[in-house]
Amino acid sequence: DPDGKTEVVLLACGSFNPITNMHLRLFELAKDYLHETGKYKVIKGIISPVGDAYKKKGLISANHRVTMAKLATKNSDWVEVDDWESCQSEWLETLKVLRYHHQKLSSADVTNSLQEAVPITKLGRKRKQEPNRHEPIKKKNQSPVVKSVPQVKLLCGSDMLESFGIPNLWKLEDITEIVEKHGLVCISRAGNNVQKFIYESDILWRHKNNIHLVEEWITNDISSTKIRRALRRGQSIRYLVPEAVGAYIARHGLYSAESEDRNAGLLLAPLQKHAGDPRSSRAL
Amino acid sequence: MRSRIPVILLACGSFNPTTNMHMRLFELARDHLHQTGRYQVIEGIMSPVSDKYGKKGLVSARHRVAMAKLALETSDWIRVDPWESEQDTWTETVKVLRHHYNEALRAFQSKEFMRNRHPTESSTGDSLSYQQPVLPELKLLCGADFLQTFKTPNLWKEEDIKEIVEKFGLVCVSRAGSDPSQFIQESDLLSEFQHNIFLVREWIQNEVSATQIRSALCRGLSVKYLIPDSVIAYIAQHNVYAVESERRNEGHLLQPLRLQNT
Numbered sequence: 001d002p003d004g005k006t007e008v009v010l011l012a013c014g015s016f017n018p019i020t021n022m023h024l025r026l027f028e029l030a031k032d033y034l035h036e037t038g039k040y041k042v043i044k045g046i047i048s049p050v051g052d053a054y055k056k057k058g059l060i061s062a063n064h065r066v067t068m069a070k071l072a073t074k075n076s077d078w079v080e081v082d083d084w085e086s087c088q089s090e091w092l093e094t095l096k097v098l099r100y101h102h103q104k105l106s107s108a109d110v111t112n113s114l115q116e117a118v119p120i121t122k123l124g125r126k127r128k129q130e131p132n133r134h135e136p137i138k139k140k141n142q143s144p145v146v147k148s149v150p151q152v153k154l155l156c157g158s159d160m161l162e163s164f165g166i167p168n169l170w171k172l173e174d175i176t177e178i179v180e181k182h183g184l185v186c187i188s189r190a191g192n193n194v195q196k197f198i199y200e201s202d203i204l205w206r207h208k209n210n211i212h213l214v215e216e217w218i219t220n221d222i223s224s225t226k227i228r229r230a231l232r233r234g235q236s237i238r239y240l241v242p243e244a245v246g247a248y249i250a251r252h253g254l255y256s257a258e259s260e261d262r263n264a265g266l267l268l269a270p271l272q273k274h275a276g277d278p279r280s281s282r283a284l
Numbered sequence: 285m286r287s288r289i290p291v292i293l294l295a296c297g298s299f300n301p302t303t304n305m306h307m308r309l310f311e312l313a314r315d316h317l318h319q320t321g322r323y324q325v326i327e328g329i330m331s332p333v334s335d336k337y338g339k340k341g342l343v344s345a346r347h348r349v350a351m352a353k354l355a356l357e358t359s360d361w362i363r364v365d366p367w368e369s370e371q372d373t374w375t376e377t378v379k380v381l382r383h384h385y386n387e388a389l390r391a392f393q394s395k396e397f398m399r400n401r402h403p404t405e406s407s408t409g410d411s412l413s414y415q416q417p418v419l420p421e422l423k424l425l426c427g428a429d430f431l432q433t434f435k436t437p438n439l440w441k442e443e444d445i446k447e448i449v450e451k452f453g454l455v456c457v458s459r460a461g462s463d464p465s466q467f468i469q470e471s472d473l474l475s476e477f478q479h480n481i482f483l484v485r486e487w488i489q490n491e492v493s494a495t496q497i498r499s500a501l502c503r504g505l506s507v508k509y510l511i512p513d514s515v516i517a518y519i520a521q522h523n524v525y526a527v528e529s530e531r532r533n534e535g536h537l538l539q540p541l542r543l544q545n546t
Contacts, residue, residue: 021304021509028506075513218496218510221489230488236311239304240488242509243358 005041007150008034010185011101013085013094014160015224016049017059018249019069020241022222023047027079030155030185033214043150045079046101053091054269058228058260062086064252071244091269094154095174098182102152153212154178158188161211162197164204168274172203179207187214189221231255288324290420291317293455294384296368296377297430298339298494299332299348301519302355303511305492306330310362313425313455316484326420328362329384336374338539341498341530345369347522354514374539377424378444381452385422392420423482424448428458431467434474438544442473449477457484459491501525 010030016023027045034040049065050056062083069081085097161184164175178184188194194213198204204211222240230237232255237246249255267275293313299306310328317323332348333339342348345366352364368380396417431454434440448454458464464483468474474481492510500507502525507516519525 024509028508032505076508218493218500219489219491220510223488226488235315238311238359239307240490 003041005039007148008040008042009044009046009101009105009150009152010042010155011046011048011098011152012155013048013097014050014156015054015056015059016047016065016069017056017224018065018227018241018245018254019047019072020222020224020227021239022220024072024076024079024242025216025220026155026157026187027076029187029214029216030212031078033212034185042078045076045155047073047079047081048085048097048101049081049083051086051088051091053089055091055263055266055272056268057263057266058225059263060254060259064248064254068245068248071248072242074244075242091273093171093174093270095171095178098152098154098178102149102182105152106149151183153183153185155185156187158186158192158194158197161186161188161194164201165197168271168277169268170270171274171277171279173279176203176207179204179210183210183212185212185214187216189219190215190217228255228260232257232260287418288322289418290326291323292327292329292384292388292420292422293325293425294329294331294381294422295425296331296380297333297426298337298342299330299352300339300342300494301348301497301511301515301524302330302352303492303494303497304509305490306494307355307359307362308486308490309425309427309457310359312457312484312486313482314361316482317455320482323421325361327388328359328425330356330362330364331368331380331384332364332366334369334371334374336372336539338374338533338536338542340533340536341495342533343524343529347518347524351515351518351524354518355512357514374543376441376444376540378447381422381424381448385452388420388422392417421453423453423455425455426457428456428462428464431456431464434471435467438541439538440540441544446473446477449474449480453480453482455482455484457486459486459489498525498530502527502530 010027012023012026014023031042031045034042047069049062049069050059052059052062066081066083066086073079073081082101084100085092164170186194198208198211198213227237227240231249237249241249293310295306295309297306310330314325314328317325330352332345332352333342335342335345349364349366349369356362356364365384367383368375399417434445456464468478468481468483497507497511501519
């Protein structure tokens with residue numbers, strides 16, 4: 001961007017089961033934080049609900065979750081919902097979703113869009129995805145507009161960051177690529193353990209400049225789990241989720257004791273996938 | 285079948301501005317009272333304090349009432365009442381309670397009067413569901429911090445607190461970590477009327493304080509999803525909160541403290 005600021009797209013992956021005001025706040029907090037550094041300009045926010053194949057307990061159909069997220073972002077001029085991940089028949093690693101969106105932005109950016117773009121990251125390195133590509137696009141020859149690809153950063157809460165330590169949940173190489181090539185914006189409550197967690201991990205420590213920690217001073221603990229619990233007990237969730245989402249939930253009778261039992265006893269997809277994979281069982 | 289006692293919840297405060305947390309208090313209180321099986325919450329009233337309260341950073345009542353109205357647009361049971369804000373002087377909370385109770389009583393009596401004028405209408409009602417109409421109760425809705433202010437020297441008159449807990453009742457919402465029951469035990473007055481003090485625990489922490497909101501606004505930070513969009517738009521349109529507005533009443537004594545000192 002002409003000010004010399006790095007353009008950033010914030011990508012939030014998660015169940016969004018359902019989406020709450022807290023999820024939406026993450027975007028606002030991250031944007032304010034990045035803007036205040038003076039180095040970044042947040043141009044877009046993307047909510048990417050996980051696919052049903054994730055097999056998390058209580059996860060209701062992606063159709064509903066995507067619809068609710070869309071209703072929730074109706075009044076936002078910069079946050080949108082992308083259903084690509086939710087449409088995949090198999091569960092996808094978060095890194096793949098990051099790469100997909102980075103790819104999508106790269107293709108959109110290249111003014112000469114006739115051939116496949118070789119996404120060149122800010123670091124000037126070719127990504128692992130296209131090993132057969134030999135030359136980078138010589139943008140100067142093709143068009144007068146030289147634009148660098150916006151960075152796609154993973155937006156999350158401290159729970160996701162700390163989940164890097166759960167055995168078999170993440171592949172070590174994925175975590176490395178996420179923090180090295182993309183970056184993390186992690187929102188956490190005052191008095192959290194995130195800094196300690198980063199300190200105790202060599203990989204995270206090495207890339208700590210690409211892990212932006214944002215402190216949320218306004219305590220806002222509106223977790224989806226609590227929302228679902230309140231709904232089961234016939235309690236009000238007003239003012240915790242956007243109006244349209246609350247109305248949608250009521251209209252479709254989503255979330256009950258039965259829905260909470262979905263996938264009970266099943267292993268979470270990443271755990272299933274990585275079981276026995278030596279690359280992931282190591283602690284971070 | 286014993287019928288439920290109708291309850292009106294009244295929240296007094298600065299509402300400077302109204303936040304999602306304020307509105308949550310009503311929802312939580314209503315759920316709690318309903319789940320006792322003894323009450324039916326029929327109305328919620330938000331009563332913004334008058335400008336004469338003299339609190340630091342308090343913006344004009346005109347704005348605070350307007351913002352509360354916007355915030356409550358989508359609610360079918362909670363409304364704003366500007367009576368308190370329109371009085372010439374600051375009004376003690378107990379007086380606000382009395383006023384709204386009298387209003388409710390008047391409405392109740394005129395409804396009863398109309399019903400008795402047209403007995404045929406009432407007799408067509410299902411005999412099982414026909415109940416002797418029960419007088420509504422008016423209860424003060426507040427957060428635990430409000431309860432704690434009973435301890436602040438010179439802020440409350442002892443007799444007012446007594447009237448509030450004895451004649452009306454308190455519904456006090458507190459967050460997961462804190463437990464006001466100890467505070468109540470430590471006060472003879474409050475202990476005596478603890479049957480009329482309803483403690484509601486908020487397990488979903490949502491401590492959106494208006495002070496933090498104003499601070500964020502002054503710094504140009506986003507408050508979206510903490511207060512309704514319509515209130516955000518109003519604040520922007522009328523430039524309600526700024527560094528200047530935060531300085532209002534700076535150095536002044538709160539009106540209730542001023543009165544006690546005279």
